[in-house]
Amino acid sequence: NAGVMQNPRHLVRRRGQEARLRCSPMKGHSHVYWYRQLPEEGLKFMVYLQKENIIDESGMPKERFSAEFPKEGPSILRIQQVVRGDSAAYFCASSYTSGGPYEQYFGPGTRLTVT
Amino acid sequence: DAKTTQPPSMDCAEGRAANLPCNHSTISGNEYVYWYRQIHSQGPQYIIHGLKNNETNEMASLIITEDRKSSTLILPHATLRDTAVYYCIVRVGVGNTPLVFGKGTRLSVIA
Numbered sequence: 477n478a479g480v481m482q483n484p485r486h487l488v489r490r491r492g493q494e495a496r497l498r499c500s501p502m503k504g505h506s507h508v509y510w511y512r513q514l515p516e517e518g519l520k521f522m523v524y525l526q527k528e529n530i531i532d533e534s535g536m537p538k539e540r541f542s543a544e545f546p547k548e549g550p551s552i553l554r555i556q557q558v559v560r561g562d563s564a565a566y567f568c569a570s571s572y573t574s575g576g577p578y579e580q581y582f583g584p585g586t587r588l589t590v591t
Numbered sequence: 592d593a594k595t596t597q598p599p600s601m602d603c604a605e606g607r608a609a610n611l612p613c614n615h616s617t618i619s620g621n622e623y624v625y626w627y628r629q630i631h632s633q634g635p636q637y638i639i640h641g642l643k644n645n646e647t648n649e650m651a652s653l654i655i656t657e658d659r660k661s662s663t664l665i666l667p668h669a670t671l672r673d674t675a676v677y678y679c680i681v682r683v684g685v686g687n688t689p690l691v692f693g694k695g696t697r698l699s700v701i702a
Contacts, residue, residue, distance in 0.1 A: 582634035
């Protein structure tokens, strides 16, 4: 059973470009979370999605960031017009729909570098 | 904000038990205690969780005090590969909710 997959593992963008990060949850999981870890800092929650629905986006910056989890395909975290402060590791996690207590399993992360 | 308090760092000799404490004095009756670890810059790895009973799996044991205000994660025979940052997390709410990570404990296993 493959774990949570993220790609690309490393992404370099120039300021002003767009970054697209992909996350494929574990088989059987329909809940996806995105977290960000800035250099030398802890992990911070960004957004929680189910298929075709955003459940909680309280951690998402108000501008330039968006996320989706379509009916088919991976979840996408999109960052428009990237700035140097967006350089960070972005982790995706997934969990089961029901049955509790809903432990989350993390992917290896995407390391975004903005030059 | 995280609802837990952990020491910033600990050392442990290889082969010995590593006991990592965590205080969560404001935990609610229906909140679980989760432990994760992050080795270097990898994705966090789930270790164990518990509600009020002690728990054990192939990785570790979790001891929760009777009043549930603190817990201890035990790695019975620490190896160099257990060097990591360990996070104790109280799940805010019930069901599928985000994890709130604090600063964790940086465990260094020494040969």
